[in-house]
Amino acid sequence: MKAYWLATAAALAAAGCTTVPGDVESAPAATAVSAEDAVVTDLVSRMSLERKVAQLIQPQINSFTAEDMRRYRFGSYLNGGNGGPYGDEFAPASEWLRLADEMYDASVEPLANGEPAIPTMWGTDAVHGHTNVVGATIFPHNIALGAAGDADLVRRIGKATAVEIEVTGIDWNFSPTVAVAQDDRWGRTYESYSENPDLVAKLGAALVEGLQGRKGDPDFLGDGHVIATAKHFFGDGGTANGVDQGEVNGDIERLIALHGRPYPATIAAGVESVMASFNSINGRKMHGNEALLTGVLRDRMDFDGLVVGDWNGHGQVAGCTVTDCAQSLLAGLDIYMVPDDWKALMETLVAQVKDGTIPMARLDEAVTRVLKVKYRAGLLGADAKRPSERGYAGQFDKLASSEHRAIAREAVARSQVILKNNGVLPLRSGAKVLVAGTAADDIGQASGGWTLEWQGGSEYVMGGDAGKNGALFPNASSIWDGLKEAVTGKGGTATLSPDGSFSARPDVAIVVFGEKPYAEFAGDQGDMVFRDEEGLKLLRSFREKGIPTVAVFLSGRPMWMNRELNAADAFVASWLPGSEGAGVADVLTGARPATGRLSFSWPADCSGKPVNGPEGALFAFGYGRSLEDTSPLGQLDENCLALESFDSSELFGSGRLASGVVAYAAGGNLSMASDMLAQMRGTSSAAGVAIRGVDRNAQEDAREITMQPGSRFGILQPDGGSGAYRITYQVLGRPTGPVSLTVANGDQATTIDVTREFQHAGDKGWREMVVTAACAATLGNRIEFATGSKLTFGIASVSREDLPEGTECTF
Structure with missing residues (x-):
């Protein structure tokens, strides 16, 4: 990195500044701004097209390695809600810090031809404490903090959370949620402080100040502070019927006055990142809405940080896929959150800049925004440090310290x-x-x-x-x-x-x-x-x-x-x-x-x-x-x-088992508690079944099930149920051994050989299976798959319904 900083010092001198970036913070405000511009402009001018695009790509830790980071130099990365270091969701805090160092080191290895190596940054959803990490303080959710109604309390929670995040080497928190929830049927209501936009604005700004420090203070984004994110811009709490990722309709100025009201407060508090929302406004997805992402957020509200997408949200824009969406960048998105399909998206974006679909000026603008946030967070500068060498890094006794637990206890009581x-x-x-x-x-x-x-x-x-x-x-x-x-x-x-x-x-x-x-x-x-x-x-x-x-x-x-x-x-x-x-x-x-x-x-x-x-x-x-x-x-x-x-016919859908429905894996006695797979996820090594969440239409709304020879997987309704089974499924690869489906009611069972059907369905995408009395005389309360060879298949939904007598089974 030494050559890079010598070149940067020369650029600063040419701009009328003689200090290197590490010394800039003590300079007058006007000089600091010019230093920021000079450093970032210099970096952008010396970056290759591929490295610029990489700054806009944010994969999840489950889908790439440190070697991938070294090769592609992603600008940032995240851990999803079900992601942990080295594939362990419950890894100790030390492993989170170890991975942070590995990724950072890979991102700053020197590049050829003097091209600058830009440090990466790690983002996480620490929405009520650093709660992805075992042993961290778990604060009440936002709805409770709204009931407490105290901005100073929320500010202290933000500060405690930032310290615990820094302990593990992470740079960036995707919080606070400043949704103004208007329909409590919405599954994210608890992430909203209140139905009242003024209370949301007050508490959202307070959390930003707790996480980042107060704007203008010497410790702003210094030790014990992390980058904050106001989300989700905007209207996420106003969807029709409370449907997540749904439609928000109405007069745009009224919508901005209600759902947009918290954003100026968080911007005034210095929030460095805003996350685009999944929902649509009057028929247009926010990830592709230039009038709002640029016209309102940038031009009217004067936001100068970076705009990050939500989990594959760009893929929902009209005309887009997860791997092809120039529309989002052109609308004002600066970072694509693309958990798994990052390589194909990178290749597409590079090609779109080369063919003029994306102007180089827009690419440079987005990269500049990302680098400015990194600069403000201390990631660019002579004093930039590895994650493990920063402030509270490695001080694992700060996780759930007596001070932080006391704040959490106070918050619980006051809520x-x-x-x-x-x-x-x-x-x-x-x-x-x-x-x-x-x-x-x-x-x-x-x-x-x-x-x-x-x-x-x-x-x-x-x-x-x-x-x-x-x-x-x-x-x-x-x-x-x-x-x-x-x-x-x-x-x-x-x-x-x-x-x-x-x-x-x-x-x-x-x-x-x-x-x-x-x-x-x-x-x-x-x-x-x-x-x-x-x-x-x-x-x-x-x-x-x-x-x-x-x-x-x-x-x-x-x-x-x-x-x-x-x-x-x-x-x-x-x-x-x-x-x-x-x-x-x-x-x-x-x-x-x-x-x-x-x-x-x-x-x-x-x-x-x-x-x-x-x-x-x-x-x-x-x-x-x-x-x-x-x-x-x-x-x-x-x-x-x-x-x-109440219609209870859906057994599994939208990534959830219905109340009372259980999933199990078995290689022997299915009554063994260890065979139960809560929410249809997990691994039963003894039974030889592993299930993970996968994206079909939304994040982890489906399951991928891998079964070893001789294993069984089933879904059980303990309280009974009636009607034919309708299952949305796909088969990945062609099974080489027998596959059967058993439909049972207690000791009464019908077993159907579905080997040919599964072989025919192999790698042909999602399809539907309907199991009726025509092929299963016993339509009981349990369905079970068994295999004689390794089998991988997916399930997106399972429901029961009454069909006309004589309806044939289909696969």
Whole structure:
């Protein structure tokens, strides 16, 4: 790198500046700006076409190696929600840092002919703490921070998160989400601070300042700070019917006034990156919307950082594919997030610059934007360091440090919203407390999506309690842990009973229940009804016995809960608190006041219509009780037609198994717990089956299943089901041995030889299989594939439906 810095020093001298980039930060502001321009202009002038294009390419760590980095010199890279160093999603923090060094070293190896070697940068989704990494602090999700409503608290969370990110050598955080969610059926509602755009703007700007430092301060983007990203520009929270990646329609100025309002605040706070949204605005995908990406974000809002795409989002633009989309760059995108197909996209972009489809001026503009952000982040300069040599790098005791956990605990306590209290709260000293519900001692469920795994911390864990209090959450306390400590500390007794059974009658029962973890489109719902009745049954059971109850509801959104509200003596909206369950206990025991207030209106009925204000709200925006408020809540209407008309025919779709449906792998006894494959992902070595998420129409909305000879893979509906099976599938390669499909109901089973069908389908893309009574007399609650040779195939959806009698089977 020495030759490069000598050349840069000469360029600076020619520009009237005699210092090298490492000394620029102490210079006056006007000089610093000119130094930035001089350094970046010099670099761009000496880069080859191929190296310029590489600055715009962002692959994921699962799909390339350090050798690929050395050859192609990607400007940045990311770890997806299910990606970890060296293929290990649960790798220790030291491995994340080791990989950061390897990639950095590969990116700065000297190039021939004096071409500058530009350091790469690593981006991650640390959306509620550095939660891809085992042992990091897990802060409450944004919806909870909206209920706390304190910008200083959010700023401190941002700072703590930045420190933990830097510990592992990562440069860039894809956060904060500043969506103004307007339809809580949306699966990303919990990533939004509020339905109120002003509150979103205030808290989003605060997180930017926490992550990057305050603009103009000496430590801005210095040690203990990382690049922030405001996302997703724009309208992601306003899609019709709350459908993720869907359509936003309306007068453009009104849409900008609502969904665009947080962006000027984050830009004023100095945010260096903005991520384009998946959704469309009035029929046009944002990844190809020049009027908004350039005309509004750049020209009107005066944003001067870089615009990064979302996961293959450019491939959704009209006329584009994942490997061919000049439209996005021309519209104002600066970096393509192209997790797997990076090589083909690079080749296409190079060819499009050469043939004039993409003007060289636009390419240089995008590269300049990327390099300016790197310059501001200290990645370009004489003082630039390897990831392991920076500020807090390698200080693994900073992960979930006592200081950071204390901030998280405070955030949990301040986000608890009491909706009902008949006087059972605060818990009295000396009380005998029973804690019920399977979620009470499940840190993964309390943390929600984007925790270790994309879809949630306990979703994909196989074998025992690792998803609760085991090795995956070493620096965390569950809600049960917190309650036990708090209750016994006040002279009482606490007993954990997930099913609610007891021998000694308790004075009060706390029932912890709620939504299972999900992320993005997998969390989309057709209405706002909460159907899981575990908590309801427990609450009603205790009421029948005359035992006072406290409902602690874990969720990523307000939901229609009239039945549970009626059954409980106290009801607490606990959101997704994360790793510090003691913060819940702090409020329930009165150690801290109840100050949380709803940042989203709570629905009065179960119609599913959006509620964004007092009309139709049971509890309006800003509602929340103090512990002293024991005014009665009248009996609520429990009638809900949606409970009766719910369509549960889809067993697997949009990357999720339906509630209650399980997937399993077997080489022997299928009842073995280790054979269960939560959310149809994971590896069962004993059974010889491995399943990974793959993209069909959206991120990991399908599965690729690899089976070894003699293995079996199946899907089971424990509660039954009816109708023919309709399966969207593809076969990768031609199986060389027999393949069978068994349809079973208990001991009754029909086995169909599908060898010829699978051989014919090999490498011919997605197709549909319909299994009816014509070929399977037993249309039971289980389907199972078995193979006599190695078999790789994909499944995108599995559903059941009633078809006319005599409908033939098709493959």
